[in-house]
Amino acid sequence: MSTAEAPAEAVPDRGVPAVQLTGITKRFPGVVANSDVNLTVAAGEVHAICGENGAGKSTLMKILYGMQPPDEGTIAINGDEVKLRNPQDAIRAGIGMVHQHFMLADNLTVGENVFLGAEALHGIGRAARARLAELAERTGLRAEPDTLLEELGVADRQRVEIVKVLYRGAKIIILDEPTAVLVPQEVDALFATVREMKADGYTFLFISHKLDEVRAIADTVTVIRRGTTVGTADPKTITSRQLAEMMVGSELPSPETRESTVTDRAVLRLTGLTLGAEGSDRNALDDVSFTVRAGEVLGIAGVEGNGQTELVETIMGMRKASGGTIELVDAEGKARDLTKAGTLARREAGIGYIAEDRTRHSLLLTQPLWVNRMLGYQTREPVSKGQLLDIAGTRSDTERIVREYDVRTPGIDVPAAALSGGNQQKLIVGRELSGNPVLLIASHPTRGVDVGAQALIWENIRQARAAGLAVLLISADLDELIGLSDTIRVMLRGRLVSEADPATVTPQELGSAMTGAEDDTAGDKE
Amino acid sequence: MAVTDISRPDPGSSGTMPVHRKRSRVPGWLRGVIWAVIAIAVVSTASYSTGVSALTSSNTASTALRLALPILLCALGGLWAERAGVVNIGLEGMMILGTWGAAWGSYYGGVWVGLLAAIVFGALGGLLHAVATVTFNVNHIVSGVAINLLGLGVTKYLANLIFEPLSGNPRQSPVVPKFDTYSASFLSDWLGDLEKEQRVGISDVAGILRGLVTEVAPLTMIAIILVPVSFWVLWRTRFGLRLRSCGENPVAAESLGVNVYRHKYVAMLISGGFAGMGGASLVLLRGGADYLENQTNGRGYIGLAAMIFGNWRPGGLLGGAALFGYADGLQLAGGGEAVLALLYGAVILVAVIVVVQLFRRQWIAAGLGVLGAGILYLIYWSNDTLPSDLIPYTAHFVTLIVLAVASQRLRPPKADGQPYRRGED
């Protein structure tokens, strides 16, 4: 557990802080999402909260918006300590939140979405519309109040969210990863709006994990890592390198694999893989080609939402590629074209799959562990013989996985939902490595997993690699990526744009390449 | 340095489409009028070409109105429930409760007391559904099926207890007072004259209109007025907005201070009350029976179908109820021959649609339309009458076909039927 480091730079005194969080701690069964978080936001500033995915930013914001009560700690707004039991309390305290996943109803009109819950202010008639028009003007929302929300694009929806917050009289606005869904021009427009509003006296909390954006918009930046605040800095003076170091940290167990086990036997070969995106003329995957060889870990780096999820799901056959081929070579060197095969056939051909979202894609939550052992392996020993299941075989093999992979559980009959995230993941890793795979697809294998489980999972991947397994690793944790991979490819907007050598690349260089920045050796501009 | 990150829109959110769907700007009421005109034009043409005058007779129209009423009220009940996000399969059970309540209240206190009792009984059913689905998060379908069972059981029990001593028959109530009817007599007579003149078009319209203004009961008027009232409340008041938000995105609604549970409860009470009124309309109108076991005969389900048919909109469900009522009324007033003539009308309608599709260059749709029209015409041409056993199910067949053809274009409330628990997202 890391302790909070001394702030890199003192926060300039600007009167009574708009928001002051002291010693906030929040626990969930099995994990501590926030521990002793301290945060001071001055009035009239844009304060960025930075951190990797899963560092605890969202939980902290939910606490500030009254959606979850903190277990410990205090919240003060404009100098007064408050108890925020629900969002209404937060709204009354002048806090508004623009959620990353918009809290909007598609079948209601723009006006209805804005007025809902705040009808007491101006009703839903003419006065309300006048106020709406005023706020729309300020935020650059051009939609008519009677337009159905579903007809709006993403940027306009976000503006509706902002208008909604302003309509309720918020002075402190939380923007939760607001740029994740926007294209660059829209980001610029958003930032212009934020700057204008800042000049009018609004305070912003800007949640992001993108350093360049933070440097572009924020007056102050606070970094959260592993659930706690590690420091506050002035983005104008701190270097990207220092910021990245604060975010990524250096005390983590390093997942290094140095001596190379890469062979020259290709296992997975993608050629020109392309996937169309629904409702967009830009492809989700555009001409992706690479080869993973036996004993090699190929890491894919990229900002989330640049096609990694689609890549994995297309290789697994859960999405149908619109072009290109997927070939898998088995141990005897026989190549098989999997492009047209179903998911089950691909798994049987020897692909193990650790999915990005384990509760949605890897587990049957209410079923006992041994039933979960069957998922994806229902056609193979020891789970089944022909059309029949082999219950005894499955159970004893589950026992083996629990033992060998250190799954902490009272038994194999407990439902998967009762385990902590780390133990669920260990079970999944054990299962996916038990089917004699030739290729393992590991998508964020240690996300939301405690440090102990993380080290174990890394060790398992390393051993499997040494035994000749080909691994395709997708991760947002750059240390993990650099430490485990033999080769790193960077993905941007559905394309593989550059390659990096994990032996020499730094997380900072990789980070720049991921955002397509030009001042970097590893990145090549589009 | 300029911001260079251009991460792709989140594929999970439906808002990623830059495609700007242009919706037709025809206001709802105008679309309703257009459809009514098309419908009347089609039946008049069919009536003229086939020589079956029952298609547009005032007798058919007034029977259709009476038969459409319970369906309309149930559909309204379904609308209120589903707009608040509760699927209400239990309408049938609530309606059965309403029939008993209507007969009981009317017998002891007159028609208005009967109507009130029907509403209260239906609302009790709605309350039960709300307790199960909202408070205990029971699957909406399961709860609805249970309420249908329970409604039937309770009603039979009560009928045994209260009605048998009076009527000597546990399946039937004694004769109960019915609503008086009123005619716009001047208008009615004038339209009657027009109808008799047998002029193409004018007589048809006159016949239909005359059926709608002659011998109308207050309950009928109330039911019809409830359609615009429902629209106004649901779409033009803040209560309606909050109620609909519960059916669209309850998590967002709750985060904005809407008490989702309370709104769902209120919606279910109203829904049940409407279904109960639907039951009353079976018992308290002239021409209908008194309380009779099994008299609802699945009308609650048909009401639900009419609502889906009407795309979860008041105007649409009025159209759906009118269609189902007309199909029923026609069969009662004109028999299999008349329904066959309606088939001819359907051929005309499909032909019109085919022309529209050709105009829009939707070749496949047009082709399928031609095929469908051909089959319908073949049936029409090769039969003198339709099998009388199957005619009562016209509405059901129409519903299935409409669902199969237009299911993707329907827009139910987003969170319809989904469990919602406060504090879980």
Added chain:
Amino acid sequence: MTSWRTKVLPPLLAIVFAVLLSAIALIISGADPLEAYGTMIGQMFKGSTAVDTVNLATVYYLSGLAVAIGFQMNLFNIGVEGQYRFAAVIAAIAGGALQLPPVLHTLVILIVAVVAGAAYAAIPAILKVTRGVSEVIATIMLNSIVGGIIAFLINADQFGVQRGNNIGTREITPSGRIPGIPLGSGTLFGFVVIAAIIGAAYWFMLNRTRFGFELKASGESTTAAAAGGVNAKKMTLIAMVLSGGVAGLVAMPELLGRDYTYGITSTQMYGFTGIAVALLGRNHPGGIALGALLWAFLDTSAVSLEQINVSKEIATIMQGIIVLSVVVAYEVVRRADLAAEQRRVGRALGAKSSSVAGGGAV
């Protein structure tokens, strides 16, 4: 691990609750609940009531199994009602028209019934898979339509035969019938044996075959099942058709063991009873059997209430209350259980896991 509480407590609670609530209804209507319940239980030992109960339970059991197959996949086969009636009339017509040696005759009738039920279930299944039509509303329509189809088919112009006031299909000759088992003063349907075999087959399919696993996995989580290589659309189609096939047998015990003909007056509502029984038995073949017996007991013994001037519909009310309260009870117990389970796992692993900052896992 699902404890005994999860399985047994909810139905018990529901039954007790229903008994209490009905008792109140009885008291209000001026009857003595103890006497009423006593009469109902006493009826069990009179005449052929016990055998009748088992016979009726056989029908309910088949219906419950049919519904349960859909439930395993989160499919609401409300259409069992329509499917069994459709299958019954088709099988009765086929059985009456055919002249075949014994056993073979029976077998053909059963196969026709299964195929007819499956075919009628295929309509909503195909509409759902290809057109996205909700199976609930489609099956409701088909349930109603089947009444018209039966009326049409057994019309004297088609396949009907007039017998006194009743019209029905041609009677099936003895070669097609399933002999009963004389027991006390009644005759037990021979079909009881077949129903038991189907129940066992259902259990085996669900717990011991790949298909059963895939079915349950799709029902639990379509996304996880898809990642595990299960095609959800295919499973929907198969589950619905299979459910319809079993539904096709629902009317067979009575058709081949007692009535030999199917008419417009033949009993309805078995399909809806199946939903209740499947809910009560939690889709478990043993549970469904108990549920079916309870349901049948309430139905057959309620008749005796007329002797003491109590309306027999009190049994229907009890049934309604039981369904509603059993689902509520399952939900409440399930929630309590999961929380307890998480606490238990937490305790078993000590404070270790809770002191680790993981973040993002929730």
